[in-house]
Amino acid sequence: MEDKLICEGINSKGFGIIPKLIMQDRSIHTTAKCIYAYFCSFSGAGAICFPTRKKICFDLGISIDTFGKYLKQLIEHGYIKCEQFKENGRFSHNVYTICSTISPCPKISDTENSVYDNLD
Numbered sequence: 001m002e003d004k005l006i007c008e009g010i011n012s013k014g015f016g017i018i019p020k021l022i023m024q025d026r027s028i029h030t031t032a033k034c035i036y037a038y039f040c041s042f043s044g045a046g047a048i049c050f051p052t053r054k055k056i057c058f059d060l061g062i063s064i065d066t067f068g069k070y071l072k073q074l075i076e077h078g079y080i081k082c083e084q085f086k087e088n089g090r091f092s093h094n095v096y097t098i099c100s101t102i103s104p105c106p107k108i109s110d111t112e113n114s115v116y117d118n119l120d
Helices: 009-013 020-024 030-043 053-060 064-076
Strands: 080-087 090-098
Touching: 020 030, 030 053, 030 064, 030 090, 053 064, 064 080
Parallel strands: none
Antiparallel strands: 080 090
16 A cells, blocks of 8 residues: 545645745736736646636636736746647647746845835
């Protein structure tokens, strides 16, 4: 018998880690951050699988056009890479990569003083 690790509760359906850098990047729209978080939630799901754009949009409550607009923003800022594949000369599927480094790296400090420091 092999050893097993069982994940219970909400993490049993998949989970991910979201870097603080993207959450603090003010040049990234909130909807783009939501899409990024959705992508990350699949990174801890084990086997490689990914929902359709239609399913992503349904789950996030956004339109296909909105998804495309903010996915493009994530790609342009280097947070996500997208590689398109064809079979028999026709579009087949995309492979999305959550980038571990971005270039150029935004200058964001989590220790800088801001007008929001005294909100707690």
